[in-house]
Amino acid sequence: MxxxxxxxxxxxxxxxxxAAAFWLFYRDEDERYLNLAHRSFAVMGxxxxxxxVLLYYHIFNHNFQLNYVYSYTSxxxxxxxxISTFWAGQEGTFLLWLLFGTLFGIxxxxxxxxxxxxxxxFVMLVQAFILLILLKKSPFAMIWHxxxxxxxxxxxxxxxxxxxxLQNPWMIIHPPIMFVGYSSxxxxxxxxxxxxVKKQFAQWVxxxxxxxxxxxxxxGTGIIMGGYWSYVTLGWGGYWAWDPVENASFVxxxxxxxxxxxxIIQIRQNGxxxxxxxxxxxxxxxxxxxxxxxxxxxxxxxSVHSFAASxxxxxxxxxxxxxxxxxLYYFIISLNLVKSPKFAEGIFSRETFILIGMMSLLFTGIxxxxxxxxxxxxxxxxEPANVSIDFYNTISIPVAIFMLxxxxxxxxxxxxxSELREKTTLMIAGIISLLITVIGVILGLMKPVSIILxxxxxxxxxxxxxxxxxxxxxxxxxxxxxxxxxxxxxxxIGIITSSMYNxxxxxxxxxxxxxxxxxxxxxxxxxxxxxxxxxxRAKMIVKKQNGSYEADPQFYFSEYTQSYMLSPHxxxxxxxxxxxxxxxxxxxQSRHRHQLEFTKSETKEIDELRITFNRFMVGEHMDxxxxxxxxxxxxTFMQENDSKxxxxxxxxxxxxxxxxxxxxxxxxxxxxxxxxSIDANExxxxxxVEGGSHQEDGPKDVLSIEVxxxxxxxxxxxxxxxxxxxxxxxxxxxxxxxxx
Amino acid sequence: MKVKxxxxxxxxxxxxxxxxxxxxxxxxxxxxxxxxxxxTKIVQVKGQRVVGSENxxxxxxxxxxxxxxxxxxxxxxxxxxxxxxxxxxxxxxxVIGRYVQGxxxxxxxxxxxxxxxxxxxxxx
Numbered sequence: 060m061x062x063x064x065x066x067x068x069x070x071x072x073x074x075x076x077x078a079a080a081f082w083l084f085y086r087d088e089d090e091r092y093l094n095l096a097h098r099s100f101a102v103m104g105x106x107x108x109x110x111x112v113l114l115y116y117h118i119f120n121h122n123f124q125l126n127y128v129y130s131y132t133s134x135x136x137x138x139x140x141x142i143s144t145f146w147a148g149q150e151g152t153f154l155l156w157l158l159f160g161t162l163f164g165i166x167x168x169x170x171x172x173x174x175x176x177x178x179x180x181f182v183m184l185v186q187a188f189i190l191l192i193l194l195k196k197s198p199f200a201m202i203w204h205x206x207x208x209x210x211x212x213x214x215x216x217x218x219x220x221x222x223x224x225l226q227n228p229w230m231i232i233h234p235p236i237m238f239v240g241y242s243s244x245x246x247x248x249x250x251x252x253x254x255x256v257k258k259q260f261a262q263w264v265x266x267x268x269x270x271x272x273x274x275x276x277x278x279g280t281g282i283i284m285g286g287y288w289s290y291v292t293l294g295w296g297g298y299w300a301w302d303p304v305e306n307a308s309f310v311x312x313x314x315x316x317x318x319x320x321x322x323i324i325q326i327r328q329n330g331x332x333x334x335x336x337x338x339x340x341x342x343x344x345x346x347x348x349x350x351x352x353x354x355x356x357x358x359x360x361x362s363v364h365s366f367a368a369s370x371x372x373x374x375x376x377x378x379x380x381x382x383x384x385x386x387l388y389y390f391i392i393s394l395n396l397v398k399s400p401k402f403a404e405g406i407f408s409r410e411t412f413i414l415i416g417m418m419s420l421l422f423t424g425i426x427x428x429x430x431x432x433x434x435x436x437x438x439x440x441x442e443p444a445n446v447s448i449d450f451y452n453t454i455s456i457p458v459a460i461f462m463l464x465x466x467x468x469x470x471x472x473x474x475x476x477s478e479l480r481e482k483t484t485l486m487i488a489g490i491i492s493l494l495i496t497v498i499g500v501i502l503g504l505m506k507p508v509s510i511i512l513x514x515x516x517x518x519x520x521x522x523x524x525x526x527x528x529x530x531x532x533x534x535x536x537x538x539x540x541x542x543x544x545x546x547x548x549x550x551x552i553g554i555i556t557s558s559m560y561n562x563x564x565x566x567x568x569x570x571x572x573x574x575x576x577x578x579x580x581x582x583x584x585x586x587x588x589x590x591x592x593x594x595x596r597a598k599m600i601v602k603k604q605n606g607s608y609e610a611d612p613q614f615y616f617s618e619y620t621q622s623y624m625l626s627p628h629x630x631x632x633x634x635x636x637x638x639x640x641x642x643x644x645x646x647x648q649s650r651h652r653h654q655l656e657f658t659k660s661e662t663k664e665i666d667e668l669r670i671t672f673n674r675f676m677v678g679e680h681m682d683x684x685x686x687x688x689x690x691x692x693x694x695t696f697m698q699e700n701d702s703k704x705x706x707x708x709x710x711x712x713x714x715x716x717x718x719x720x721x722x723x724x725x726x727x728x729x730x731x732x733x734x735x736s737i738d739a740n741e742x743x744x745x746x747x748v749e750g751g752s753h754q755e756d757g758p759k760d761v762l763s764i765e766v767x768x769x770x771x772x773x774x775x776x777x778x779x780x781x782x783x784x785x786x787x788x789x790x791x792x793x794x795x796x797x798x799x
Numbered sequence: 800m801k802v803k804x805x806x807x808x809x810x811x812x813x814x815x816x817x818x819x820x821x822x823x824x825x826x827x828x829x830x831x832x833x834x835x836x837x838x839t840k841i842v843q844v845k846g847q848r849v850v851g852s853e854n855x856x857x858x859x860x861x862x863x864x865x866x867x868x869x870x871x872x873x874x875x876x877x878x879x880x881x882x883x884x885x886x887x888x889x890x891x892x893x894v895i896g897r898y899v900q901g902x903x904x905x906x907x908x909x910x911x912x913x914x915x916x917x918x919x920x921x922x923x
Contacts (some may be wrong), residue, residue, distance in 0.1 A: 295880070418811070426818050431825060444828035447895070447906075449843060453821050457814070565860040642862075704863055744893040763855060 063113050063199030070106035070157070071190035073099045078183035085176040090643060093176065097168060097472035100179075101188065101634040104161045111158055114151065114198050123215040126205045127151065127198045133220035134618075146234040146700070147221055149354055153189055155235060160241040161188050171266055173268040177256055178266075184381070192374050217263070223594075223617050223624050228471070229288035237281030237308060240352075244278075244311055244343040247318060248269040252340025255389040260332050260397055262323045267339065270795040271319050274342065276786040278312035283779045294627040294640035294766055296563065297776075303358045306431040313424035314342040317417045324410050327474055330402035336783035338421075341385040345428060347382060349377040358434060358445075369570055405477015409469055416465035419458045426454050456508055457549060461623050463515035466544045470526040486524055492517035509555045516555075519548035525750025539789030546782025553775025557636075563767030565642065570760040573602060578637075580604070584762040588616070594624075597641055597762055601630070612764075614641045635770045653749075654735065659742045668730060669695040670745055675737070676708065687712035688737055690744050696728045704725070709734045709746075722749075830902040832868040835898040844903065845921060849873060866892060866903075875902040886910055905912065 081098035083089070115126065117139055123129040133145040145151045164182055172179045203209040224230075247267050254263035285305065286298035299305060318338035321331045351359050355372045402410055430450055436442040467488075471481040479485075496504070496514040504510055529539035564577050568584035575581050579605040588598045588611065596611035613626035627640035653665050657672035664670075676689040689710045696703045711720040711734040722733040735745040800864070830842045838912040852865035862878045864886075876894050886892070886908075 422814055422818075426822075430822065433822075437826065437828070442828045442830070444826040445843075447825040447827050450821050450825035453825075454818050457817065567860075645855075678824060763860070 063110055063570060064194075066106045066113065066199055067193050067197060067199070070103045071194060071405050072189055073103035073106060075677055077103060078180050078645075081172070081180040081183060083175045085180065091639060095172065096176070097173075100164060101479045102162070103183075103465070106163065107154070107157045107161050110198075111145075113787055114145065114154065115142075120303040121218070123218050124201055124213070124628065125339070126200045126202045129202050129215055129218045131221055133218040134219075136226070137591075138222060139228070139231055140221055141490070142222050143225065144236070145229045147197075148240070148361060150196055151239060152234070153193050153196075154198055155238045156242045157186060157189055157193070159239050160189070162243065163243060163246055171426070173204060174316070174397040175250070175253050175266065177253040178246075179247040179251050181452050182245055185245050185249075188378055188381075189462065192378070195374055196371055210753045219714065220619050224292065225620055226268045227288060227292050229284055229292070231289055233284040234279060236277055236284060239673045240274055240276075240278035240281050240308070241311070241346050243270060243274040244346045244767075247274065247315070248382075250342030251336050252386065255336060255393045257395070258396055260336065260393070261329075263339075264335055268319075268322050268326075269790060271315055272324060272786060272790040272793055274315045275319055276311065276783065278308060278315060279786060280783050282308050282312060283783070287776070287779075288673035291629055292626050294625045296627075296638055296640065296765070296769075297558070301427075301430075301448045303431050304353050306427050307346075307353050310349065310424050310428045310431070311342050313420045313427070314338055315551060316347055317421045317424065318342060320413050320417045320470070324402065324413060328402040328410055329400050330410070330585070332397045332399045332623060336390060336393060336397075340383075340390065342385050344379070344386065347375075348428075348432075351379050352431060352435075356359045358431075402475075404475075407468075407472055407477045407479045411477075412465045412469035412472060414514060415515040416462055416469070419465065423455065423458050427451060431672065456512075456672045459501070459512060460515065461521050461552065463548070466547065467515060467518040467522055470522050470541060470544075484522065488521040488525065491521050503560065506559060509559050511557050513552055515549040516551040517540040520552075522547050523548065535790065536795075539785045539787075539792060542785030542788060543782050544785070546785055547777025549774050549781060551772070551778075553771055553778055557769040557772035557775060560770050561767055563638075563765055565763065565765045567763045568759055570762070573600075576766055578768055582610075582639075582764070582766065584760070584764075586760075590615075594786050597644070597764075599628075599762075599764075601637070601639075610637075610639050612639055614644065614762075631773070633773050636772050638767045638769055640765050643761070645761045655746045655748065657684055657744050657746060664697075665748055666730075667697050667698060667728075668725070668748065669745070670732075670748070672746075675742075688739070690734055690746075692732070692738070692746075693728075694725050694732070696725065696730075706744060707732055711737055747784065803884065829893075832872055832874060832898075833869070835903070841895065841896070841897055841904050841906065843909075844868060845891055845893050847890075848892055853886070874898075876905050876908075877902050878905040878908055880908075 074207075077096050077099035079580045080099060084092035084096055087289060088666065097469055112315055117125050117128050118132055119138075121128065121132070121134055123132075124251050127148060127150055131144040132141060136144065160182065163188070164179065166183065167179055203211045203213060219667065250263040250270070254260050261554075270317035277470050282305070284589075285308070289300070290298040291295075318335060318341075321335040321338055325335050355375050357372070384691075405411065430446040432692045433446050437444040454580075456563065473480065495517040496510060499513050500510060504513060523541040523544045527538045527545065530541065531538040563579075566574055566576060566582065568622050570584050570586060573581040573583045580601055582757060583600045583602070585598040588596045590596060593615060594613050595615040597614045599610045599612075601610055608630060610626040610628040615624055617624045619757065626643050627638055628637075630637040635782065654663060655663055655670070657670070659672060659674065661670040662669060671693040673691040674695060676691050687710045689708045692707045692709070694705045694707050705726055707723050707725055708731055709721060709723045711718060713719070718733045718736065722731050724731050731749045733747050733749075735747050737744050750774055823842075824849040826922060827841045830838065832844055835842050835844050841851060844865050848865055849865035852863075854863050855861075856863060859879075860879075862880065864876055864878075866876050867874050869872045878894075879894075894905040895907040895909070896905040896909055898904070
């Protein structure tokens with residue numbers, strides 16, 4: 060599409076001009092340059108917006124000549140899922156990234172661009188680079204550009220559609236939120252770069268602070284939504300798998316969260332100046348690195364759901380190398396210029412404990428970063444190897460202990476003074492946490508690690524709860540940090556109980572029978588329930604002592620993936636979730652289906668039937684449609700001492716461009732016959748015979764399922780909501796203060 | 800004051816050592832089937848599924864299938880989990896686990912789908 064490619068090209072030129080003009084304004088302080096910078100920014104913004112609207116226009120008009128529209132959409136998709144096809148492919152997500160970059164640019168122009176033009180210079184530099192990638196891999200490429208075998212001007216009837224796993228309400232909202240988070244990390248980077256170029260290291264943390272909270276909020280929300288989507292749709296029973304794609308979002312989140320705390324120390328104590336500069340760059344660079352890992356295809360042997368291999372390697376690695384190199388250059392120069400006074404003198408000061416928490420998170424981030432990248436560096440010295448999930452789980456435990464410990468003690472400490480205050484509050488919180496832990500042990504908490512973590516998490520929740528309660532009564536807007544920590548405490552409890560004490564059982568269910576489970580309830584597989592949207596469900600009844608409920612996990616054949624799609628049924632409860640996921644299905648005798656080919660006058664036997672194809676009947680008894688063709692069959696139902704002969708005439712006709720056929724029951728037998736296809740020239744037909752044995756006790760349909768109980772997983776989701784709420788409060792508070 | 804720094808450094812060194820040991824322990828390299836048979840560590844083997852060999856054992860409640868490695872040698876894979884949804888289209892399968900007693904005990908299955916999947920769907 061020429062207009063789309065033109066828009067991207069124009070945006071690229073405008074972004075480059077704008078970046079140059081912001082830099083010239085910084086150097087010469089000439090108003091004309093600022094005007095030029097703002098105008099070319101406006102051109103870039105308009106061109107990017109136009110490209111977004113144009114892509115949507117083509118998606119909604121089903122213009123399958125566009126490779127992107129062909130690859131990810133189809134006529135059947137509802138409007139909601141058409142919206143989400145925008146971020147189904149790499150090109151669309153880059154466009155989304157650009158759109159958010161533009162919105163952040165507007166916010167920065169309105170707040171700090173006159174005072175800090177270099178910040179916009181770096182933001183526009185990144186925009187220009189992403190636009191360059193979009194010129195290489197355009198969302199507006201025609202299908203014959205990407206597929207050499209397709210003739211120019213060809214219009215496919217329908218698109219390849221969207222992967223059914225992504226046809227889920229969470230997938231409408233999760234990716235854009237994730238990309239708001241990713242793209243916003245450029246702002247902290249730009250402020251840090253600006254500080255280093257100008258050699259002024261104090262102001263940037265104040266300016267960048269609301270943006271750092273913003274990035275932490277959106278990355279966190281996106282990750283949580285992704286986990287919840289995985290839990291309710293993928294059916295493997297978990298919400299986090301340490302997959303490269305997940306890690307690529309987790310690492311920047313941790314780095315931004317560490318920076319958030321580092322900024323607090325710098326503002327309060329003038330400390331951690333170098334660390335904060337480094338973290339400012341690290342967040343954005345980890346986003347770039349994550350994009351490279353997941354989009355270049357280098358990990359496609361190691362991940363279940365990275366994007367497929369692409370030809371963008373060179374661009375992406377240049378992108379990473381260029382920005383990392385630029386950042387490191389300025390960082391090394393700045394190291395000697397920074398004067399960072401001593402701080403955290405006493406052990407029991409608040410800053411010491413914040414530092415412990417920061418180090419725990421930073422350590423986790425670096426380790427996950429190293430672990431996820433392992434195929435790259437091991438590939439340089441030999442066969443590429445990746446790390447197993449055990450690595451991440453093992454290192455998380457000691458880190459979690461330190462992190463929780465710091466969050467449990469820090470709220471009662473004060474700045475600069477090393478003194479353990481509020482001993483009574485600590486005592487009360489300790490006693491309550493101990494009680495909770497004892498109750499936990501009585502209820503089945505066994506493993507030492509889980510006992511320690513539950514105790515510390517309870518401590519975190521209670522002590523932060525007490526402090527937040529006191530604070531919020533006086534300053535309602537100041538509770539965000541404590542609330543976030545309460546959320547983290549709840550989350551750890553939920554993670555421990557639902558993962559370490561998750562119990563599951565695989566059972567097989569012959570249709571119609573109640574089967575006992577070890578959880579004390581019986582499950583019956585009733586039948587398949589056909590749905591209009593094609594997403595059939597396996598209907599089950601779960602009978603408990605106090606009532607019963609219906610479970611209906613999805614289980615259907617997808618044309619898109621040419622395989623069975625499974626989705627769990629989750630019975631949500633406060634104390635536990637009951638999670639049922641289908642594993643496999645074996646049809647019994649009653650579902651037997653045979654396909655047979657006949658030429659004229661041919662006779663074949665199947666089960667208890669002998670079928671003879673006599674002739675085609677055209678133009679006789681046209682009750683279905685004028686175009687109908689019937690096959691005249693003689694069917695003999697063979698019993699041991701008694702055979703009966705029937706005349707059966709299934710029909711086939713064209714309707715709305717598709718072949719339609721009717722199903723004809725062979726009278727007095729359990730068999731049904733329909734015409735699958737005909738070849739009038741050769742005189743051949745394809746018959747499908749369905750049905751089966753007369754006997755009631757023949758093999759039944761058998762469904763295999765996995766039932767699991769996830770104790771207290773509700774606490775995890777509750778903690779997530781509390782964390783997001785806390786971060787939102789902090790963000791609103793910090794952005795408001797900045798304006799005044 | 801110095802005590803605090805020493806303790807801090809010791810903790811950091813301890814953590815780094817702990818992580819390094821775990822990292823080297825949990826690195827799972829790609830190996831050939833022959834190497835997998837010799838190794839006692841967790842490894843990953845790449846190969847193709849043998850069409851039609853998939854079976855869900857109702858009694859044992861395990862999913863089994865046969866795979867052929869790059870040389871074409873077939874071996875049995877036992878997986879205590881749910882069959883990946885897109886196994887049938889897999890161009891390549893990566894099994895992660897151990898080779899024990901004549902079969903591969905997979906802890907994880909990675910299914911690599913054709914990257915050109917959608918491109919090949921074009922009908923002309």
